[in-house]
Amino acid sequence: MKISSQPEKVLFQNGEILDPVKKTIKPGGVLVIDGKIADTGRIETPDDAKVFDCKNLVITHGFCDLHVHFREPGREDKETLQTGSRAAMAGGFTRVCAMPNTNPPLDSPEAVSFIQEKSGSCPVHIHPIGAVSKGQKGKELTEMGLMKDMGAVAFSDDGLPIQDGSVMRRALEYATMLDVPIINHAEDECLRADGVMNESVVSNHLGLPGNPAVAESTMVHRDLELSELTGAKLHVPHVSTVDAIDYINGMKSKNSKVTAEVTPHHLYFNHEALSFFNTHLKVAPPIRSENDRQSLIAAVKDGTIDCIATDHAPHTIQDKETTFDLAAFGMIGLESCFGVVKKVLVDDASLDLISLISMMTVKPRNIMGFDSDLFKKGVAAELVVFDPNESWTFHRRNVYSRSINSPFYGKDLSGRVKCTISKGQWTHN
Amino acid sequence: MLQQKHLLGLEGYPQEDIQAIIDTAFNFREVLDRPIKKVPSLQGITIVNLFFENSTRTRISFELAQKRLSADTVNFSASSSSLKKGESFKDTVQNIEAMKIDAVVMRHPAPGAPRHLTEFIDAVVINAGDGTHEHPTQAILDMMTLYEKFGKIKGLKIGIIGDISHSRVALSNIYGLISMGAEVILCGPAHLIPPYITDLGVKINYNLDEVLEWADALNVLRVQNERMGVGLIPSTREYRALFGITEERLEKHAKEIVIMHPGPMNRGVEIDSAVADSDQAIILDQVLNGVASRMAILYLLLGGKYEDKDIK
Ligand SMILES: [Zn+2]
Numbered sequence: 001m002k003i004s005s006q007p008e009k010v011l012f013q014n015g016e017i018l019d020p021v022k023k024t025i026k027p028g029g030v031l032v033i034d035g036k037i038a039d040t041g042r043i044e045t046p047d048d049a050k051v052f053d054c055k056n057l058v059i060t061h062g063f064c065d066l067h068v069h070f071r072e073p074g075r076e077d078k079e080t081l082q083t084g085s086r087a088a089m090a091g092g093f094t095r096v097c098a099m100p101n102t103n104p105p106l107d108s109p110e111a112v113s114f115i116q117e118k119s120g121s122c123p124v125h126i127h128p129i130g131a132v133s134k135g136q137k138g139k140e141l142t143e144m145g146l147m148k149d150m151g152a153v154a155f156s157d158d159g160l161p162i163q164d165g166s167v168m169r170r171a172l173e174y175a176t177m178l179d180v181p182i183i184n185h186a187e188d189e190c191l192r193a194d195g196v197m198n199e200s201v202v203s204n205h206l207g208l209p210g211n212p213a214v215a216e217s218t219m220v221h222r223d224l225e226l227s228e229l230t231g232a233k234l235h236v237p238h239v240s241t242v243d244a245i246d247y248i249n250g251m252k253s254k255n256s257k258v259t260a261e262v263t264p265h266h267l268y269f270n271h272e273a274l275s276f277f278n279t280h281l282k283v284a285p286p287i288r289s290e291n292d293r294q295s296l297i298a299a300v301k302d303g304t305i306d307c308i309a310t311d312h313a314p315h316t317i318q319d320k321e322t323t324f325d326l327a328a329f330g331m332i333g334l335e336s337c338f339g340v341v342k343k344v345l346v347d348d349a350s351l352d353l354i355s356l357i358s359m360m361t362v363k364p365r366n367i368m369g370f371d372s373d374l375f376k377k378g379v380a381a382e383l384v385v386f387d388p389n390e391s392w393t394f395h396r397r398n399v400y401s402r403s404i405n406s407p408f409y410g411k412d413l414s415g416r417v418k419c420t421i422s423k424g425q426w427t428h429n
Numbered sequence: 430m431l432q433q434k435h436l437l438g439l440e441g442y443p444q445e446d447i448q449a450i451i452d453t454a455f456n457f458r459e460v461l462d463r464p465i466k467k468v469p470s471l472q473g474i475t476i477v478n479l480f481f482e483n484s485t486r487t488r489i490s491f492e493l494a495q496k497r498l499s500a501d502t503v504n505f506s507a508s509s510s511s512l513k514k515g516e517s518f519k520d521t522v523q524n525i526e527a528m529k530i531d532a533v534v535m536r537h538p539a540p541g542a543p544r545h546l547t548e549f550i551d552a553v554v555i556n557a558g559d560g561t562h563e564h565p566t567q568a569i570l571d572m573m574t575l576y577e578k579f580g581k582i583k584g585l586k587i588g589i590i591g592d593i594s595h596s597r598v599a600l601s602n603i604y605g606l607i608s609m610g611a612e613v614i615l616c617g618p619a620h621l622i623p624p625y626i627t628d629l630g631v632k633i634n635y636n637l638d639e640v641l642e643w644a645d646a647l648n649v650l651r652v653q654n655e656r657m658g659v660g661l662i663p664s665t666r667e668y669r670a671l672f673g674i675t676e677e678r679l680e681k682h683a684k685e686i687v688i689m690h691p692g693p694m695n696r697g698v699e700i701d702s703a704v705a706d707s708d709q710a711i712i713l714d715q716v717l718n719g720v721a722s723r724m725a726i727l728y729l730l731l732g733g734k735y736e737d738k739d740i741k
Contacts, residue, residue, distance in 0.1 A: 201625040205440060207540040207562025207600055210623070277541035322518060323539035325560070 001090055001400065003123050006426045007050040009033050011043060012385060012419075015054025020061055020358040021373050030059050032381045035424035040375050052419060054385055058353075061361035061374040062094025062124075062382035062422055065334065066183075066261060067158070067237055067309035070096075070126070073114065074103025079314040079402045081115070084334075085122040087312065087401040091334040092384035094422035095125040097368065100136070101159040107131035109146040116151045123425040125382075127153040127368070132171045132182060136160045141171060148178050153368050156183035158237065159284070163189055165222060172232035181233035181259070181367065184223050186244070187285060191215035196325060198271045198286040206277060208324060211286050217243035224251040227258055235367060236260040238311050240285040242295035249304040259367045261309040262296050264333055264340040265407070269293070273407070279320045279327035280407035283311070297349045300359070307364040308356075310337050314403030332401045336394050338386065339413025346388075347414050353388060383421040390416040431729050435554040437543045438563035439604035447605060451573045453725035454718065460497065461721055471500035474731050475530045478504045479522070480557070481537040486692060487557050487567075490716070491534050494723035500731075503530075518542070519549055526550040532731055535559075553730050561595050566726060567691055568601035570719040572609060574711055575646060577718065578687055583610035588640040590672055591650030591699055592621040592662075598691045602648060603629050616640045617650075617672060618662065637672055638681065646687035649674050652699045665698050676703040685709050692716070 013029040017040060031039040031049065045051055070084035079087075081098075088096050098115060100106030106115065112128045119126035130152035134140045136159075144155055155175060162168045162184050175182050192215040197203050199210025220236055224247055227234035236248060239260050248260050265283060270290040274281050281287055299305045313330025320327050338360070345351040365372035374382055394408045420427045431446045439447070460468055476495050480488055488504070495502045507521060525533070532553040535543050540562035547554050558564040575582055587606055593599045593615050603626075606613050613631040615622055622633055634640050641647070652668060662668050669675070674688060688700070688710040696702045704710060 199624065201628040204600075204623050204626055204629065207560060207597060209561070212624075277544055318517060318519075323537070323542045323545055325539045 001427050001429065003086065003089055003425050003427050006032065006035060006421065006424055009046065009049040010052060011045055011049040012052045012054050012059050012383070013043070013045060015057045015059045015385065017041070017375070018058050018060040018354060018357055019375055020354060020362045021375070023354050023358070025058070025354065029054070030375070030383065032383070032421065035381055037375060037377055037379050037381050039377065052385070056387065056389070057385050057418055058388050059383060059385050060357050062384050062420060063092045063338070063360040064095040064364040064370065065093050065310050065312070066097045066235070066307065066364050066367065068096045068098055068312040068334065069101065069314065069330070070098045071102060071314060072118065077402070078316055081119045081122050081126055083400070083402040084312070085124045085126070087332065087334040087399070088124045089420045089422065089427050090398070090400045090417070091337050092386060092417035092420050093124060093334055094382035094384070094420060095127070095365070095370065097127045097129050097153060099156060099158045100129050100131040105131045105136045106152070107134050107136065107142045109143055109150045112147045112150040112152045124422050127151065129154045129156050129158070129183065131155065132157045132162060133167065138162050138164055138167055141174060144174055144178060144180075148180060152180070154181045154183055154235065156185070156237070158183060158185045161185045161187040161189060161219060165226070168223065169226050169230060172226055172230040172234065176230060176232045179233070181235040183235045183237050184219075185237055185284070186216055186219035186223055188215045188219045191218065195286070196282060197274055198288045200271050200289055202271045202274060205275070213241040213243060213288065213292070216241045216285050217247065220244040221247045224248065224258060227251070228255050231257065233257045234259070237309065238263050238266065238285060239296065239299070239305065240266050240288050240292060242292050245295050245299045245304055249299070252304065259306045260304065261307045262300060262305045263309060263311045264337050264344070265331060267293065267296055267300070267344045268340050269407070277324045278407060279322065279324055280331055280405055282324060282327050282329055283313070283331055284329040297345065300345060301349065301351055306367060307359045308337065308341050309364070310334050312401070314401050315405045316403060320405045330405070332399065332403055332406050335398050335400060336406060336408040336413065338417055339392065339394065339415050340408065342388065342415030343413055380423070381421050384417055385419040386415060386417045388415050390414070392416050430732070434730075435543070435547055436565055436726055436730060437547070437554065437556050439565045439568055439601045439608065440563070442565070442604065442608065444608045447569065447572070447609060450569055450722065450725045450729060451576055453729060454569075454573050454722040457724040457728070458718065458721040461717065467497050467499060469499045470728055471495070471498040471731055474500045474532070476500050476502050476532045476534060476727070477525055477530050478502060479525065479533050479535045480504070480506045481535070481542070484536050484558065487536060490719040491557060491723050493720050494727055497720070498724055498727060500727065518545070522546055522549050526552060532727070555726065555730065558597055560597065562597055563601045564597040565601045566719070566723055567598050568605040569726065570715055570722040571602055571648060571689060571691070572605050573718045573722050574689065574715045577714065578711055579645065582606065585611040586614070586643055586645045587611050588614050588616055588644040588647045589650065590637065590640070590647055590674065591617045591652060593617055593626065593650075594621045594623045595653060596650050598648070599650060603631055607631070614640050614643065621661065638678070641678065641682050641686060644686060646689060647674065648689045648691070649700050651691065651693065652695055654695070669698055673698065674700045674704050676701055679704060687711055689715055
């Protein structure tokens with residue numbers, strides 16, 4: 001895959017246009033002139049346009065991921081804004097939100113503007129998420145107002161769950177004034193203790209300390225109650241347990257400000273896959289039971305979960321090639337995301353394709369307040385062209401991240417991104 | 430010969446291979462009773478004892494087993510501090526393998542470390558305890574000792590007493606005993622028995638007297654000092670009152686129950702001296718059988734040629 005400037009006039013012709021706003025799929029093409037949408041639908045091919053034949057392919061909005069870790073500043077050996085952008089383009093993503101657990105963390109307006117400046121030249125849109133607390137220590141609130149002015153779109157101490165309920169309450173109250181979501185990695189650190197995988201018969205087998213489901217569900221419950229109390233926007237990241245799903249579902253019926261995401265890996269794997277101490281499956285929150293996995297799929301289908309987010313978390317080889325207790329938490333996920341969720345949700349669980357695409361486009365954009373009607377004339381083109389039916393096997397060579405910590409190598413996926421169009425750039429072979 | 434190249438744990442380990450190890454161990458046990466306690470079975474074989482954690486007893490038992498089989502042995506003790514400094518496990522073990530060795534006996538604080546080791550080296554790997562995961566050679570010597578005492582394992586009723594959650598001895602014993610057809614009841618503080626453990630085919634009973642009434646033999650686990658008084662075990666006297674194997678408690682039961690302990694013992698906590706030193710305790714037999722069963726494991730894994738004249 002290469003990324004280069006789009007031709008001045010390019011026509012994505014003879015495809016199926018999937019519009020996740022209107023919830024329609026219609027045959028046609030999309031004409032992009034000077035990086036902007038010029039026309040959609042039945043289009044005569046202009047003589048001077050470069051034509052991308054989309055026969056049997058779907059053209060839709062570029063995917064949007066609310067949860068990536070691009071490691072810059074501080075761990076550029078794992079990922080940078082540039083290398084992360086390549087991974088995003090490979091996966092069909094044109095817009096991502098970068099978590100603030102960098103070194104130093106994004107806990108000041110200066111740090112936020114560093115990301116804004118450095119990501120300007122990247123081929124995808126990168127929105128910094130600011131830290132909720134100074135140093136992500138869970139105590140003092142950051143300058144959220146100034147950080148929002150610099151471009152922070154949400155606030156989170158992701159990776160470091162906010163333990164103190166009063167800090168979480170104050171953060172939510174403060175955020176109501178700014179109208180931005182708070183994203184709390186929901187985990188009670190005392191209940192989690194030194195748990196490294198789901199507490200289960202599998203953790204018994206492996207002799208590994210377990211992280212119980214209640215460590216997540218009780219914290220999700222607390223956060224939901226606080227969001228209702230404060231009226232703030234709460235976004236629950238990477239939900240992994242059936243009980244958390246039930247609580248979110250219950251709260252959504254009375255509070256429209258709650259949203260939730262799920263990762264491809266929590267939808268694809270259950271904890272049996274860890275039976276041989278596979279460190280690539282060591283993530284936080286942990287891969288849970290089959291019952292949890294099935295409840296996540298059901299929650300996607302009934303709308304309890306709003307969007308797919310990868311939690312793309314690059315780590316070095318040495319961070320993962322070690323004993324399970326010492327291995328880092330997290331996996332990369334941008335490149336494999338679409339093939340995984342298309343397989344799990346559409347092929348295996350008969351979710352309709354439009355619903356899946358809206359969970360990767362309109363819905364995440366709406367949560368953050370981004371423009372989501374991307375087929376409007378004049379809008380800067382953010383598109384993806386994919387083959388909905390291609391079966392393929394995920395390989396190392398499909399990875400464009402600087403890190404390679406993926407558990408999906410050798411897995412058969414369904415649905416494959418063919419071209420990503422973003423910020424005047426596009427991908428090609 | 431055994432079906433698996435390594436001995437990483439007893440989870441899923443073939444029953445007939447456990448039996449083969451125990452049978453061979455009894456042959457070696459006879460060797461240990463001879464005036465000259467040495468056979469040439471593993472001459473020319475080099476074994477590294479790689480201990481990332483202190484365990485004098487296990488290391489000496491393995492070392493003795495290796496010497497009795499005439500193997501060449503090297504001891505390598507990595508201080509846990511160098512591990513914490515981030516010295517790569519992979520670098521350490523690949524360095525050792527580069528020196529052309531045939532087997533590694535490894536003790537490591539991390540569950541799964543021996544399996545991880547097999548990804549980096551070609552030598553045979555024997556797990557001498559991996560954190561809270563498994564300690565298969567301990568379970569085999571425990572089963573050999575039960576075999577010696579009862580003449581069988583199938584149908585035996587075994588109580589495992591103590592902190593199950595943090596015990597590799599318990600987990601390997603559970604796998605081994607269940608596979609060999611014994612019945613197992615776990616007895617200990619409820620929060621130190623992991624949830625879902627009954628999925629492994631064991632039962633739980635928190636009442637030690639009921640377990641004593643039921644069992645043929647008890648495997649009494651060591652109470653780790655570091656769990657004492659940090660909120661996990663309220664106090665020594667509380668533990669002794671609920672789960673201590675005391676003379677008074679045993680006297681209440683009419684039958685003679687067999688007592689095992691993997692050592693080292695906390696006398697006066699999980700077991701009283703009067704019990705530990707009594708005839709019903711077979712703790713010292715366990716130690717001797719430890720050498721014999723480790724000889725059998727090394728011998729069977731390292732392809733020593735079975736020569737009757739050597740060991741019979
Ligand atoms: Zn997180």
